[in-house]
Amino acid sequence: MFVVIVGAGKVGLNVARSLTHMGHEFIVIEQRRSRYDLLQAELEERLLFGDGTEMWVLEEAGIVRCDLVVAVTGDDEDNVVIAQLAKLEYSVPKVVARVNNPRNQATFDLLDVDATVCAAAMMISMIQHELPSHQFVPLLSLKRENMELVEIEVSADSPSAHLAVEDIRLPDGVLVTAILRQGTALLARGSEVLLPGDQVLCLLAPGREKDLIRSFLPSRRPEDVQAQASIDTIGE
Amino acid sequence: MYVIIVGCGRVGSSMARQLVSEGHDVVVVDEDPSSFRLLGDGFPGQCIVGAALDWDVLREAGIEGADAFAAATDGDNTNIVCALIAWRRFEVPCAIARVYDPLRARVFARLGLQTVCPTDQARVMMMDAVHACPKSATGE
Numbered sequence: 001m002f003v004v005i006v007g008a009g010k011v012g013l014n015v016a017r018s019l020t021h022m023g024h025e026f027i028v029i030e031q032r033r034s035r036y037d038l039l040q041a042e043l044e045e046r047l048l049f050g051d052g053t054e055m056w057v058l059e060e061a062g063i064v065r066c067d068l069v070v071a072v073t074g075d076d077e078d079n080v081v082i083a084q085l086a087k088l089e090y091s092v093p094k095v096v097a098r099v100n101n102p103r104n105q106a107t108f109d110l111l112d113v114d115a116t117v118c119a120a121a122m123m124i125s126m127i128q129h130e131l132p133s134h135q136f137v138p139l140l141s142l143k144r145e146n147m148e149l150v151e152i153e154v155s156a157d158s159p160s161a162h163l164a165v166e167d168i169r170l171p172d173g174v175l176v177t178a179i180l181r182q183g184t185a186l187l188a189r190g191s192e193v194l195l196p197g198d199q200v201l202c203l204l205a206p207g208r209e210k211d212l213i214r215s216f217l218p219s220r221r222p223e224d225v226q227a228q229a230s231i232d233t234i235g236e
Numbered sequence: 237m238y239v240i241i242v243g244c245g246r247v248g249s250s251m252a253r254q255l256v257s258e259g260h261d262v263v264v265v266d267e268d269p270s271s272f273r274l275l276g277d278g279f280p281g282q283c284i285v286g287a288a289l290d291w292d293v294l295r296e297a298g299i300e301g302a303d304a305f306a307a308a309t310d311g312d313n314t315n316i317v318c319a320l321i322a323w324r325r326f327e328v329p330c331a332i333a334r335v336y337d338p339l340r341a342r343v344f345a346r347l348g349l350q351t352v353c354p355t356d357q358a359r360v361m362m363m364d365a366v367h368a369c370p371k372s373a374t375g376e
Binding site (some may be wrong): 053054055056075076077078080081083085088089103104106107111177 | 343
């Protein structure tokens with residue numbers, strides 16, 4: 001695989017190092033002279049100096065023949081433009097972009113950037129995961145694959161409490177994959193019984209969250225549960 | 237007309253003053269509050285301090301009822317992205333981005349975004365001026 005990485009900050013550099021270990025070909029574009037000078041000895045000809053939102057720089061990097069573009073600069077507007085150019089102008093098969101400010105997530109979604117990574121939003125999810133007051137935590141969203149991973153608590157009044165996984169009635173498009181109980185994760189085998197207070201990890205299609213909440217937290221309004229879980233973004 | 241201008245530099249501020257003098261409603265958005273001094277004393281329009289990529293800032297500027305949106309910050313990518321938001325999300329009938337880089341200006345114009353490329357326009361005008369030069373006796 002050939003990957004073009006735009007931005008040689010901590011994220012871009014570590015992506016490059018991982019790709020080296022995995023044996024993939026890549027090039028990193030960096031526009032800050034001091035950062036470029038610092039990394040030149042390590043990356044050699046796989047480091048290109050320039051503004052990765054300029055098309056001639058992208059072309060010099062080989063965007064025309066690349067399989068994946070990773071836009072990980074510190075500026076969201078630059079990452080959006082790189083993703084747009086890669087998809088629309090160069091028909092790059094896959095683009096991954098970094099969202100620096102979670103408030104800009106809606107813009108990446110609006111412009112159909114299919115895979116985004118937001119460290120701040122992930123950090124908030126992990127904090128919610130650690131806090132017992134959060135009964136519903138979206139953990140991962142794979143937009144292109146139409147799949148989400150969420151964590152939800154089984155309340156005492158849930159019809160699923162005290163039932164084996166194979167006997168619970170789940171909404172369509174939902175799969176229980178694991179049960180978190182007292183700090184350990186159990187695979188959700190058919191015979192495993194759900195207990196009140198368990199957290200279950202569920203795979204589901206986007207839009208199924210409300211059904212899932214009704215099923216495991218029947219006494220709470222799904223809208224309230226989702227609002228509590230949402231990060232301070234400007235999403236719709 | 238209700239017009240939102242993003243970026244209160246030389247272009248944004250003089251557009252704002254001209255539009256106001258023509259009787260239009262104008263809102264100017266800029267991240268730097270000191271930039272509003274370019275509007276002069278007694279500017280009757282609204283000034284909002286904030287980032288133009290932020291949908292809440294755009295809503296505060298009244299984007300939901302705006303007739304036109306002009307992005308003239310010093311960043312090409314900022315202008316492209318906020319004009320795309322105005323056009324695609326808020327359906328502002330006329331969203332214009334200033335883009336210095338002719339290549340990017342062309343790509344996003346092909347997508348349907350209205351772009352103004354000062355570099356291209358300067359090239360055309362400079363070329364016209366050169367072509368209009370009187371030739372010397374030895375010139376071709």
